[in-house]
Amino acid sequence: MRGILFMVLGGALLTLNDAIMKGLTGGYPIGEIMTFRGLFVLIPILIFLKPAGGRRALAIHNRKGQFIRAVLVVGSTFCFVTGLSLLPLADAIALTFAGPLFMTALAATMLGEFVGWRRWAAVTLGFAGVVIMLRPGAGAINWAAALPLGAALAGAFRDIITRQISATDSSFSILVVTTSSVTLAGFATLPFGWVMPSLGDLMLLAAAGLLLAGAHYLLIEALRLAEVTVIAPFKYASLIWATLFGFLIWGQWPDTWTWAGSALVVLSGLYILHREARRGIVENRSSPA
Numbered sequence: 001m002r003g004i005l006f007m008v009l010g011g012a013l014l015t016l017n018d019a020i021m022k023g024l025t026g027g028y029p030i031g032e033i034m035t036f037r038g039l040f041v042l043i044p045i046l047i048f049l050k051p052a053g054g055r056r057a058l059a060i061h062n063r064k065g066q067f068i069r070a071v072l073v074v075g076s077t078f079c080f081v082t083g084l085s086l087l088p089l090a091d092a093i094a095l096t097f098a099g100p101l102f103m104t105a106l107a108a109t110m111l112g113e114f115v116g117w118r119r120w121a122a123v124t125l126g127f128a129g130v131v132i133m134l135r136p137g138a139g140a141i142n143w144a145a146a147l148p149l150g151a152a153l154a155g156a157f158r159d160i161i162t163r164q165i166s167a168t169d170s171s172f173s174i175l176v177v178t179t180s181s182v183t184l185a186g187f188a189t190l191p192f193g194w195v196m197p198s199l200g201d202l203m204l205l206a207a208a209g210l211l212l213a214g215a216h217y218l219l220i221e222a223l224r225l226a227e228v229t230v231i232a233p234f235k236y237a238s239l240i241w242a243t244l245f246g247f248l249i250w251g252q253w254p255d256t257w258t259w260a261g262s263a264l265v266v267l268s269g270l271y272i273l274h275r276e277a278r279r280g281i282v283e284n285r286s287s288p289a
Contacts (some may be wrong), residue, residue, distance in 0.1 A: 003225035007234045010218030015093065015241040017211040018084060019249060020204050022092075025085035028197065031189025033205065034077060036197065038183030040209025045176060057172040065165035069158055069174065070181035076154035077182050083147030089246040090254045094239055094262035095133060095148040100269045101126040102156035110160055119275050122268040129264025132257055175216070233273060236266050 024033050049057065060066055083092045101123045108115040134145050165174065197205065222231050239262060246252040254262070 003222045003231045004234055006218045006222035006225065007231040008237050010215045010222060011235055011238040012241045013211045013215035013218065015089075015238050015245060017208045017215065018093065018242070019089055019245040020208040020211070021081055022084040022089055023249070024201060024204060024208075025081065027201070028195050029189060029193065030078060030081050030085070031186040031192070032194045032197075033081065034186030035183050035189075036202070036205040037209045037212065038179055038186060040206045041179050041213050042176075042183065044210065044213045045172075045179065049172075053170070053172070057170050058176060059170070060173055060177065061168040062165040065161055066169065066174065066177050069161045069165065070178055072154045072158040072161065073178045074182055074185040076151040076158065078185075079147045079154065080151035083144060083151065086144035086147070088250070088252040088254065088258075090239060090242040090252070091133070091145070091258050092148045093242040094254070094258060094265065095130065095145055096152045096155070097236065097239070097262065097265045097269060098126065098130050098149060099152040099155045099159075100272055101130075101265070102153050103159055104272055106156050106160055116275070119272050122271040122275070126265045126268030126272075129261040129268065131261070132264065133261030171220075233270055236269070239266070 021033060021037070080092070080096065083095075087095075104115060104119055104123050107113040130149065162174065243254060246254075
């Protein structure tokens with residue numbers, strides 16, 4: 001029960017962080033926002049460095065994998081935050097739910113994992129939901145939707161790489177490298193013109209960083225306390241949080257296209273999770289005791 005609670009609360013903190021980021025994109029460059037938020041994420045990470053093992057926890061063994069993962073996270077962050085500035089909060093988050101669909105397709109092609117026709121059918125259904133969210137027949141497709149989709153695709157590649165490097169590098173090492181890379185990538189945009197943040201906005205950036213760090217902690221704890229197949233479906237509660245925050249802050253309410261498309265994407269993701277769980281049960285039963 002605690003695992004489910006942590007997953008739901010973690011999703012709420014993550015979505016509130018996204019809402020703050022969306023609110024700040026109207027007055028500050030994306031790179032500046034990424035830098036300041038990254039700095040405030042690194043603070044609690046460094047505080048917990050010693051309990052996590054000190055310098056040994058920062059050891060990097062797979063340099064190539066860490067580099068590729070960092071590049072993917074930087075790209076996905078730029079895409080998603082830019083998408084937040086152009087789309088309603090619920091729309092942007094709903095489109096990122098295409099991540100498990102990309103992940104399933106990539107697992108078959110890059111990892112050689114077996115994907116049966118049922119999961120391929122679920123992937124096809126999910127992408128149909130994505131097409132619906134792109135507003136077909138509305139006169140012009142909202143091309144800004146390609147940004148959170150790009151973030152979802154980069155996130156799928158990131159997860160593939162994470163599987164490969166987690167065998168040699170610690171989770172703490174991966175988190176520090178990724179957060180530092182996003183912060184430095186944002187700082188590289190300084191010559192393009194930054195705006196001196198007000199004290200209030202600086203506090204919002206600090207809150208966003210702490211919310212992000214807290215969200216990751218809760219999500220990690222959720223995975224520690226319960227099986228993935230039990231808590232993973234509750235990550236879709238983020239769509240509820242996004243709809244709530246979007247309505248309360250900006251008065252935005254998802255239209256019929258978003259509701260219909262996101263329903264298909266969520267259903268396909270849940271079915272893929274269900275098939276993964278059944279496949280795991282079958283494999284466990286067939287393995288020798």
